[in-house]
Amino acid sequence: MAKKKKMIKSYKNPDFLNSSDARPLRILSEFIEPLSRFKENGISSTVVFFGSARIKSRNEAKEELKKLADITEKNPTQANEESLSLSRLHLRLSKYYEDAVELSRLITGWSLESGNGKQNCYICSGGGPGIMEAANKGAHLAKGKSIGLNISLPMEQDPNPFISDELIMEFHYFFMRKYWFAYMAKALIIFPGGFGTLDELMELLTLIQTRKILKPLPILIFGQDYWKEIIDFEAMSRWGTISQEDLNLFQFVNSPEEAFNILKSHLEGNC
Numbered sequence: 001m002a003k004k005k006k007m008i009k010s011y012k013n014p015d016f017l018n019s020s021d022a023r024p025l026r027i028l029s030e031f032i033e034p035l036s037r038f039k040e041n042g043i044s045s046t047v048v049f050f051g052s053a054r055i056k057s058r059n060e061a062k063e064e065l066k067k068l069a070d071i072t073e074k075n076p077t078q079a080n081e082e083s084l085s086l087s088r089l090h091l092r093l094s095k096y097y098e099d100a101v102e103l104s105r106l107i108t109g110w111s112l113e114s115g116n117g118k119q120n121c122y123i124c125s126g127g128g129p130g131i132m133e134a135a136n137k138g139a140h141l142a143k144g145k146s147i148g149l150n151i152s153l154p155m156e157q158d159p160n161p162f163i164s165d166e167l168i169m170e171f172h173y174f175f176m177r178k179y180w181f182a183y184m185a186k187a188l189i190i191f192p193g194g195f196g197t198l199d200e201l202m203e204l205l206t207l208i209q210t211r212k213i214l215k216p217l218p219i220l221i222f223g224q225d226y227w228k229e230i231i232d233f234e235a236m237s238r239w240g241t242i243s244q245e246d247l248n249l250f251q252f253v254n255s256p257e258e259a260f261n262i263l264k265s266h267l268e269g270n271c
Contacts, residue, residue, distance in 0.1 A: 027176060030172065034149075034180050041145075045186050045267075046124040046186065047107055047189065048185045048188050049100060049104065049125050049132065051131025051192060051197055052131055052193040053128045055093045055096055055130040055191075056097060057097045057098070064090060068080070096223055099255065100134035101134045101141070104134065104142075105139070105141050107267070110264065110267070111267075111271065112144055122146055125149070126150070127149050127151070127163060131193065133160035136148055137160075146162070147167040147169070148167065149181065150168065150169065151174065151177055187267065188217065190219065190221045190227075190250075192222075215270075218251075219250040219251075223254065225254075
């Protein structure tokens with residue numbers, strides 16, 4: 001009889017590993033591999049920044065506005081006027097990018113100073129552009145390390161350039177990425193954002209409200225002008241869909257200094 005061909009081991013078989021049957025292994029990998037990386041780097045405490053991927057830096061927003069203003073002046077069509085209006089909004093929102101950079105810089109600088117050069121608290125973002133980039137950039141400016149939990153999307157989201165190389169992580173499953181946002185978090189800072197930011201905020205508020213998260217976890221909602229227009233939390237309380245006490249699960253802040261002063265005493269006792 002002919003000698004049988006030796007089969008590839010199942011854990012080296014890409015067809016099996018990418019099959020629906022192996023989905024539990026892929027999910028487990030997104031738990032174990034980040035855990036191993038965090039242990040290797042001695043990381044157990046994070047401050048998590050959430051916010052829109054679409055918010056630009058002030059310089060980028062100014063350059064975009066100048067280009068569109070020149071185009072519109074030469075060719076004042078309705079489409080160009082609409083683009084110009086959107087660009088003005090981008091410039092207005094760029095304040096939050098710069099605020100995120102500064103707050104991240106303050107937190108990272110404090111962490112390095114209080115640890116005598118050893119970082120005991122790490123900025124963690126979703127790894128992409130916008131507010132995520134701003135958070136990692138602030139840590140970089142303070143000469144600290146930071147984490148980026150990137151997610152694979154149909155419209156590819158590349159990791160921003162300010163994440164520490166050894167702390168760039170790539171996720172397929174949103175729920176595993178969310179687990180790592182929550183697990184080591186000592187504080188959450190919610191900058192203006194869209195569906196994704198709302199999803200992350202509401203899930204974590206629900207986990208705290210239902211006491212699935214028991215650790216002290218301050219939630220700072222940054223930018224009262226934006227958020228009070230987007231969500232009327234007080235109305236939810238008036239309608240009885242949340243309790244009055246639930247409004248104490250978070251607080252609004254409007255400047256990096258205000259946010260840092262609130263967080264500092266909490267981080268001193270928990271990082």
